[in-house]
Amino acid sequence: MSTILTVNHLTKKFGHLTAVKDLSFTIEKGNVYGILGPNGSGKSTTLGIVLNVVNKTSGEFSWFGGDTSTHEALKKVGAIIERPNFYPYMTALQNLKLVCKIKDVSEDKIEEKLDLVGLLDRKNSKFRTFSLGMKQRLAIASALLNDPEILILDEPTNGLDPQGIHQIREIIKTIAAKGTTILLASHLLDEVEKVCSHVVILRKGEKLYSGRVDSLQASFGFFELKCDDLEKLTSYLSTNEHFGSIKQENGLVTAILTSELDAQSLNKLLFDKGIIVSHLVKRKESLEEQFLALTKNANA
Amino acid sequence: MIRLLQIEFIKLWNNRASKVLIISYFALLTSIALVAAIKFDIGPIKFHLADQGIFNFPYIWHFNTFITAFFKLFLAIVIVSMMSNEYSNKTIKQNLIDGLSKKEFIISKFLTVITFSLVSTIFVFIVSLILGLVYSDFNELSIIFTDLEFLLAFFIKLTGFFSFCLFLGVLVKRSAFALGFLILWQVFEGIFRGIIRWKFFDGETTDVIMGFFPLQAMFNLIKEPFSRLGAVQSVANQMGEKLALDYYIHWHEIVIVMAWIAIFIYGSYSILKKRDL
Numbered sequence: 001m002s003t004i005l006t007v008n009h010l011t012k013k014f015g016h017l018t019a020v021k022d023l024s025f026t027i028e029k030g031n032v033y034g035i036l037g038p039n040g041s042g043k044s045t046t047l048g049i050v051l052n053v054v055n056k057t058s059g060e061f062s063w064f065g066g067d068t069s070t071h072e073a074l075k076k077v078g079a080i081i082e083r084p085n086f087y088p089y090m091t092a093l094q095n096l097k098l099v100c101k102i103k104d105v106s107e108d109k110i111e112e113k114l115d116l117v118g119l120l121d122r123k124n125s126k127f128r129t130f131s132l133g134m135k136q137r138l139a140i141a142s143a144l145l146n147d148p149e150i151l152i153l154d155e156p157t158n159g160l161d162p163q164g165i166h167q168i169r170e171i172i173k174t175i176a177a178k179g180t181t182i183l184l185a186s187h188l189l190d191e192v193e194k195v196c197s198h199v200v201i202l203r204k205g206e207k208l209y210s211g212r213v214d215s216l217q218a219s220f221g222f223f224e225l226k227c228d229d230l231e232k233l234t235s236y237l238s239t240n241e242h243f244g245s246i247k248q249e250n251g252l253v254t255a256i257l258t259s260e261l262d263a264q265s266l267n268k269l270l271f272d273k274g275i276i277v278s279h280l281v282k283r284k285e286s287l288e289e290q291f292l293a294l295t296k297n298a299n300a
Numbered sequence: 301m302i303r304l305l306q307i308e309f310i311k312l313w314n315n316r317a318s319k320v321l322i323i324s325y326f327a328l329l330t331s332i333a334l335v336a337a338i339k340f341d342i343g344p345i346k347f348h349l350a351d352q353g354i355f356n357f358p359y360i361w362h363f364n365t366f367i368t369a370f371f372k373l374f375l376a377i378v379i380v381s382m383m384s385n386e387y388s389n390k391t392i393k394q395n396l397i398d399g400l401s402k403k404e405f406i407i408s409k410f411l412t413v414i415t416f417s418l419v420s421t422i423f424v425f426i427v428s429l430i431l432g433l434v435y436s437d438f439n440e441l442s443i444i445f446t447d448l449e450f451l452l453a454f455f456i457k458l459t460g461f462f463s464f465c466l467f468l469g470v471l472v473k474r475s476a477f478a479l480g481f482l483i484l485w486q487v488f489e490g491i492f493r494g495i496i497r498w499k500f501f502d503g504e505t506t507d508v509i510m511g512f513f514p515l516q517a518m519f520n521l522i523k524e525p526f527s528r529l530g531a532v533q534s535v536a537n538q539m540g541e542k543l544a545l546d547y548y549i550h551w552h553e554i555v556i557v558m559a560w561i562a563i564f565i566y567g568s569y570s571i572l573k574k575r576d577l
Contacts, residue, residue, distance in 0.1 A: 014576075048576070048577075051396070051397045052396050052397070052401075052402075053393050053396050053397060053576070053577040054576045054577070055573075055574070055576055069401070070401075071396075071399055071400065071401035071404070072399070073399075074396075074397065074398065074399035075398075075399035077399075079397045079398075081393065081397060083390070085389060085390040085391050085393055085394040086389070086391065086394070087311060087314070087315075087389060087391055088389060089314060089315050089316065090310075090314045090315075094310065094314050097310065098307065098310045098311065099398055101303060101306055101307050101310065102307060102395060102398045102399055102400050103398055103399050104303065104399075142398075
């Protein structure tokens with residue numbers, strides 16, 4: 001597996017504020033990465049640095065193993081940062097032709113990419129007449145013109161309506177299915193959870209976690225239980241060696257697992273003890289819960 | 301290089317305002333020919349400007365380059381806005397992300413400046429050549445091609461001025477403010493001249509010092525041509541005055557303007573390099 005981007009001890013200071021602090025991670029080909037973090041955690045700054053628009057304070061980064069200069073490497077990258085920026089007085093087609101010239105690629109993919117994002121029938125409309133969703137989709141088409149090795153998306157669904165968000169997600173899934181490496185920065189966790197295989201979690205410019213999404217969710221999960229005799233249930237669960245803490249809330253018992261136990265075995269176990277449950281669900285923490293736990297821990 | 305020019309061309313030519321300004325600029329350059337049509341015919345006074353010798357070779361090179369240089373303001377607007385629009389549309393950011401380096405970005409703008417100056421120079425050359433061939437009293441080849449250094453000066457003067465505009469566009473980021481700054485700078489040079497003339501130096505030293513300021517240096521390249529005109533000269537002679545002006549272009553004046561061009565372009569580049577977008 002080849003390395004696409006390596007970031008080493010990257011730091012960026014804006015005056016007294018440290019936006020990115022000693023950040024290191026690598027991006028391998030073929031994976032879908034998410035950069036997660038609350039607003040102002042340094043996601044966009046990090047992307048800005050590797051995309052040549054923000055100057056780093058210290059540290060280094062290299063594209064494709066460091067053989068080419070950054071701007072040459074960027075011709076093999078497709079990226080959208082925050083808002084789509086195009087020439088408002090030019091049509092979609094003219095804008096994309098310009099991008100082709102900058103990236104030094106031929107113009108014959110323009111129609112195909114416009115079709116992919118569903119803008120082919122509006123190719124001769126001026127950019128300023130587009131809605132935000134259309135602008136964002138044009139930006140994706142533009143980022144795909146060179147069939148990039150990696151697609152970088154910074155908050156691609158920010159400010160869109162539900163349909164727009166859905167369209168963008170569908171496009172991202174289509175692209176990911178083709179095997180393109182994707183780096184997706186977002187503060188929307190379900191978005192990252194749905195499409196990403198790896199995550200980097202940032203908080204105040206510092207890396208809290210980087211690795212696979214499923215190893216982040218490495219806990220054994222937990223059970224949600226309901227029954228008529230709550231006291232009997234809780235007292236039994238607290239004696240069982242499989243469970244750690246047990247919480248009771250609005251008649252719902254939440255029991256955290258400390259070792260592997262499947263729902264079937266628990267059900268049988270409880271039935272044998274004469275406890276009949278009316279509700280039994282085994283769940284894993286969502287990325288959101290994990291993320292909140294992680295960022296909260298770092299707070300303390 | 302061709303690629304960088306093409307990039308700028310796409311940006312400029314698809315912008316209606318720039319297109320109109322560029323076309324009107326070149327139309328104005330051609331309109332210098334209309335001066336030839338100025339003709340008064342009031343009873344006994346017959347005046348035909350073309351007969352006054354302004355289209356005589358080699359004087360025409362001096363006259364036309366001096367007059368047409370005033371039209372450069374049209375292109376100045378185009379250049380300032382082509383730079384500041386990149387900031388206001390944030391397209392400069394997108395250009396860099398798409399794989400244009402900051403150096404290439406400045407080079408593409410500078411190449412556009414050079415192209416504008418070069419095309420203007422060629423334009424003025426052709427228009428003057430045709431006007432001269434029609435109206436000039438002297439048509440020997442050796443006379444026609446004397447004093448062509450005015451065209452070189454014209455080219456340097458335009459390049460210098462446009463580089464200044466480019467620099468202001470990068471520095472100020474807003475076209476209206478950049479143009480305002482340009483006017484402010486002109487006023488500043490005027491006031492500065494007044495102060496040093498009044499407090500410190502005699503006229504000659506003041507002129508030498510002012511010759512190092514960008515706008516004055518560009519203006520010095522081509523001196524006013526009117527006092528060189530035959531009619532004016534003969535009037536002065538009758539009054540017993542001798543107008544001994546130095547019309548010629550000095551190499552040190554060209555060097556000063558070229559130094560400014562280098563400072564402006566390198567300055568734009570280093571500002572761009574330092575800035576976070």
